[in-house]
Amino acid sequence: MTISTRDIDFDKGEGLVPAIVQNAQTEQVLMLGYMNEAAFEKTVQTKRVTFYSRSRKTLWTKGETSQNTLDLVSITQDCDTDTLLVRAVPNGPTCHLGTLSCFGDKGPQGIGFLAYLEALIETRKTAEPDSSYTAKLLQGPLRRAAQKVGEEGVETALAAVAETDEKLVSEAADLIYHTLVLLAAKDIKLNAVIEALKSRHKN
DSSP, X not given: OBOOGGGSXXXXXXXXXXXXXXXXXXXXXXXXXXXXXXXXXXXXXXXXXXXXETTTTEEEETTTTTOOOEEEEEEEEOTTSXXXXXXXXXXXXXXXXXXXXXXXXXXXXXXXXXXXXXXXXXXXXXXXXXXXXXXXXXXXXXXXXXXXXXXXXXXXXXXXHHSOHHHHHHHHHHHHHHHHHHHHHTXXXXXXXXXXXXXXXXX
């Protein structure tokens, strides 16, 4: 969802509203900036996140010098219509210090790490097969990637009934990883699986 300037109360902040930027893939909060109407409109028009610099009194598009741009996915306003949530896909580190987020050097946490891992696995498709286990699995026969999911599924089930909780966690991690690899091999995004789960959910 992307809104228009009519939906935003710019007057409350003397022409400016805070804009919280969130990674649309991992849900990680990346940074906080400010937008005026011109910055908002340029963001919507160019699909590149643009802010208003309070110190320089001018518009600036994230990444205009570093090339670490933010590709717009959507913008929504909060309940008071005076704060924006900007969901975007970052091209490189967001912080000028070189970290993924301006709120620390940790990567995505919790369930968001799966999206980060999915993106990392995607890069292995074009890597040298001998450079990593993932690259070798992706560039080998599809049946091998599928076989690994089957093997890890059996090992996970056996761990649940005959091993420690620690072993179960380890095997479940292997199963999830190999499932992501198999999805990547089939050019299927994790989000498609999530949408399938959501379609089955009953409130």
